[in-house]
Amino acid sequence: MKQLLKQVFNSQKHLIRLILPLVTVILAASLFAAPAFATGVNQIPNLTAGNNTWVLDQGEVISRLNEGKINSAFEDLAKQTGKEARIVTVRRLDYGETPESFTKELFEKWFPTKEVQANQTLLVIDTVTNGTAIITGDQVKPLLTDSIAESIATETVSVPLRNGNKYNQAFLDASDRLVAVLSGKADPGPPQISDNVQVEGTFKKAGETDQGNATAWVVGLLIAATVIPMATYYIYQINQPSSNG
Numbered sequence: 001m002k003q004l005l006k007q008v009f010n011s012q013k014h015l016i017r018l019i020l021p022l023v024t025v026i027l028a029a030s031l032f033a034a035p036a037f038a039t040g041v042n043q044i045p046n047l048t049a050g051n052n053t054w055v056l057d058q059g060e061v062i063s064r065l066n067e068g069k070i071n072s073a074f075e076d077l078a079k080q081t082g083k084e085a086r087i088v089t090v091r092r093l094d095y096g097e098t099p100e101s102f103t104k105e106l107f108e109k110w111f112p113t114k115e116v117q118a119n120q121t122l123l124v125i126d127t128v129t130n131g132t133a134i135i136t137g138d139q140v141k142p143l144l145t146d147s148i149a150e151s152i153a154t155e156t157v158s159v160p161l162r163n164g165n166k167y168n169q170a171f172l173d174a175s176d177r178l179v180a181v182l183s184g185k186a187d188p189g190p191p192q193i194s195d196n197v198q199v200e201g202t203f204k205k206a207g208e209t210d211q212g213n214a215t216a217w218v219v220g221l222l223i224a225a226t227v228i229p230m231a232t233y234y235i236y237q238i239n240q241p242s243s244n245g
Helices: 002-036 064-081 099-110 146-156 158-162 167-182 206-238
Strands: 055-057 084-090 120-126 131-136
Touching: 055 064, 064 084, 064 167, 084 167, 099 120, 099 131, 120 146, 120 167, 131 146, 146 158, 146 167, 158 167
Parallel strands: 055 084, 084 120
Antiparallel strands: 120 131
């Protein structure tokens, strides 16, 4: 009997030794997978005024067709007015970073002096939170006032995103409005917001689902590591012949 108990406990220890590395890997993946995809300003390619890169879609949310349309519109705007507008999308910001702080830092990285910044406009979106921010140079502000710029970021871009993550529509609308205003034309204004009641969805985001699944696996494996050896021993005990027989 002692020998059997020793074998059971040795088996339990062996099983735990096998499971613990797997548990560690799962926990590490769930905790560090999200930060691994975070984007800092230092990860954005360098760019200077006059560069013909008008859309930098690191979030991969704009179709090639629509990216081409925006590029063409911003290229024509730069040639005709000297005003340059750019759109940047990122998947996820570094911990503690906000769309506003990221946009300001990127703006100063690309255009380090007031003179170079003067005719620049930069619109940024974080596709995980759909947070947006916009920053403009001094020569742009008489046309693209702070209130219009804020409206573009929080209404022209954000409304299509709230109505089904329509990124292509959001950026096409934003580019149309930017081109119109920076060309000296009348501001077409923000999109019309319908009065439809929006019911908050109950579906989890992909990140939440992945982390929840990982946690469930960890709990399940830990339970299995405890219950299986105990069940094995219990089954053995009830199947032993009675000592009174």
